[in-house]
Amino acid sequence: MGQYFSNEKLKSNRKQYDTQVLGHHFSFYTDNGVFCKDYLDFGTRVLLENLPFSELGESVLDVGCGYGVIGIVISKIVGCSVDMIDVNLRAIHLAKMNAKENEIDNVHIFESNCYRNVEKKYTSIITNPPIRAGKKVVYEIVFGAKDHLLEDGKLFLVIRKDQGAKSLINDLQKLYNVEVLKRDKGFFVIKCSL
Numbered sequence: 001m002g003q004y005f006s007n008e009k010l011k012s013n014r015k016q017y018d019t020q021v022l023g024h025h026f027s028f029y030t031d032n033g034v035f036c037k038d039y040l041d042f043g044t045r046v047l048l049e050n051l052p053f054s055e056l057g058e059s060v061l062d063v064g065c066g067y068g069v070i071g072i073v074i075s076k077i078v079g080c081s082v083d084m085i086d087v088n089l090r091a092i093h094l095a096k097m098n099a100k101e102n103e104i105d106n107v108h109i110f111e112s113n114c115y116r117n118v119e120k121k122y123t124s125i126i127t128n129p130p131i132r133a134g135k136k137v138v139y140e141i142v143f144g145a146k147d148h149l150l151e152d153g154k155l156f157l158v159i160r161k162d163q164g165a166k167s168l169i170n171d172l173q174k175l176y177n178v179e180v181l182k183r184d185k186g187f188f189v190i191k192c193s194l
């Protein structure tokens, strides 16, 4: 759970890893107390590799950005403006460092518990949601997205079968048109349209 909260007290052990996503090279600083500090999460990779980039539009919000992988990759590939939020201040700090490290300047990274500090609406919201933070937070993120999407906006997310993908899809269908874009090793990449 430590990775989901502000954790300045947790001893720092900054690291850096390099990876390729969709043929582009990226380098990420990570640290103790952030999600997936040693490598690019497989669910995040499946989400990124199956995102319909041409549908994202000109303004994207990455919810629960961690140290910044999703927003940074999207900004590099699409060149659109990306806002990135997380509740974890250490993750926010790393995401800002990583934007610089990967020469991304079209991003705005700020602390927010779910959408509390989010004032804008977006063409797309993307999330690898914080399952371990509990259902209430996950539902606040995926259902709250509706109020931060422009008309025709879309929410994209990834969730694992054994984390409750099927029941989440059932619930999402009550509010959105839901399409499963990809199933890979138990991970579902889901597109929700208004």
Ligand SMILES: C[S@@+](CC[C@H](N)C(=O)[O-])C[C@H]1O[C@@H](n2cnc3c(N)ncnc32)[C@H](O)[C@@H]1O
Residues within 6 Å of the ligand: 003, 004, 005, 035, 036, 041, 044, 063, 064, 065, 066, 067, 068, 069, 070, 085, 086, 087, 088, 091, 112, 113, 114, 115, 128, 129, 130, 131, 133, 137
């Ligand atoms: C599964 S991780 C994904 C991190 C990153 N997007 C990635 O794909 O590597 C979920 C992220 O959600 C953040 N988070 C947890 N609770 C949150 C909340 N209430 N509001 C915003 N972000 C939250 C965590 O700090 C964590 O960075």
